[in-house]
Amino acid sequence: MWRVGANGPPMAALTAAISSTPAAPSPAPGARRRGFSVVRCSSAADERRALFSRIAPIYDHLNDVLSLGQHRTWKRICVSWSRAKRGDRVLDLCCGSGDLAFLLSQKVGLDGEVMAVDFSSQQLQTAANRQDQRWKPCYKNIKWIEGDALDLPFTDCYFDAVTVGYGLRNVVDKSKAMQEIFRVLKPGSRASILDFNKSSSLFTTSLQSWMIDNVVVPLASGYGLTEEYKYLKSSISQYLTGEELEKLVQEAGFSAAKHYELGGGLMGNLVATR
Ligand SMILES: C/C(=C\Cc1cc(O)c2ccccc2c1O)CCC[C@H](C)CCC[C@H](C)CCCC(C)C
Numbered sequence: 354m355w356r357v358g359a360n361g362p363p364m365a366a367l368t369a370a371i372s373s374t375p376a377a378p379s380p381a382p383g384a385r386r387r388g389f390s391v392v393r394c395s396s397a398a399d400e401r402r403a404l405f406s407r408i409a410p411i412y413d414h415l416n417d418v419l420s421l422g423q424h425r426t427w428k429r430i431c432v433s434w435s436r437a438k439r440g441d442r443v444l445d446l447c448c449g450s451g452d453l454a455f456l457l458s459q460k461v462g463l464d465g466e467v468m469a470v471d472f473s474s475q476q477l478q479t480a481a482n483r484q485d486q487r488w489k490p491c492y493k494n495i496k497w498i499e500g501d502a503l504d505l506p507f508t509d510c511y512f513d514a515v516t517v518g519y520g521l522r523n524v525v526d527k528s529k530a531m532q533e534i535f536r537v538l539k540p541g542s543r544a545s546i547l548d549f550n551k552s553s554s555l556f557t558t559s560l561q562s563w564m565i566d567n568v569v570v571p572l573a574s575g576y577g578l579t580e581e582y583k584y585l586k587s588s589i590s591q592y593l594t595g596e597e598l599e600k601l602v603q604e605a606g607f608s609a610a611k612h613y614e615l616g617g618g619l620m621g622n623l624v625a626t627r
């Protein structure tokens with residue numbers, strides 16, 4: 354796992370890791386250029402990072418149980434709509450335990466490359482363990498990178514596709530995250546962004562809310578993670594509607610944006626073309 358942050362082996366390791374590829378760390382912003390800590394997060398971001406690290410041990414299991422396995426279908430759709438293909442170099446941002454990165458790995462094959470970035474080392478450790486346990490030859494094309502969505506360690510126009518699964522909603526500065534995704538995507542390439550849908554339908558919002566209060570939180574409480582899963586509800590209510598997301602990505606410079614509802618409107622997938 355490559356760590357782009359305060360607790361090293363930051364620049365040396367990253368640079369070594371990528372020396373065989375042109376994925377040189379972006380030469381631009383200050384700390385990164387000087388080789389100092391680059392995971393400089395606000396306290397809100399620190400709290401979120403801690404939250405995702407705490408839930409890491411049960412995250413995959415609860416996703417399977419809570420969605421009755423449906424999250425796998427939504428993730429396959431997200432990857433498919435990114436248009437990633439054999440030989441591509443792709444980014445899975447906010448990769449967590451790696452579900453989308455593993456799907457991308459199979460799409461791009463051994464001629465391609467998957468950079469999977471997250472700021473929680475525990476989530477990345479889970480991803481690396483899963484990679485070992487369910488080994489497929491193509492998984493050799495995945496690099497797990499500890500880094501911040503708001504300061505991506507890649508040069509401009511580097512990726513053929515970007516996916517984000519349940520990540521954008523959790524990023525403190527969504528506009529900056531979209532600007533970073535825009536920066537690292539090649540012109541004409543796509544970002545495919547899956548998340549809960551902040552619906553404008555009262556029925557869907559009430560159903561989401563009921564499920565979180567009566568199914569998600571009680572189940573998570575059994576693992577001592579009540580507050581962590583209560584956060585889901587507030588994060589959805591503070592998120593953006595499909596229309597607002599389309600506006601956000603257009604403001605970040607994307608030439609086209611379309612938000613699609615999935616799972617009966619409970620989920621949404623935003624497709625943005627640079
Ligand atoms: C994929 C799921 C959760 C991801 C997830 C995202 C976050 O941002 C978190 C933040 C903090 C803690 C946890 C998470 C987190 O787990 C699971 C989603 C399950 C849903 C609550 C909804 C389940 C819907 C139905 C059972 C499926 C019905 C499908 C039908 C086609 C309508």
Ligand SMILES: C[S@@+](CC[C@H](N)C(=O)[O-])C[C@H]1O[C@@H](n2cnc3c(N)ncnc32)[C@H](O)[C@@H]1O
Binds near residue numbers: 447450472
């Ligand atoms: C709900 S999980 C989603 C994980 C995975 N993509 C999936 O679909 O299952 C959200 C992930 O976003 C990561 N994350 C949130 N903010 C981030 C940031 N600013 N930079 C990098 N990762 C971030 C968290 O650490 C967490 O692993």
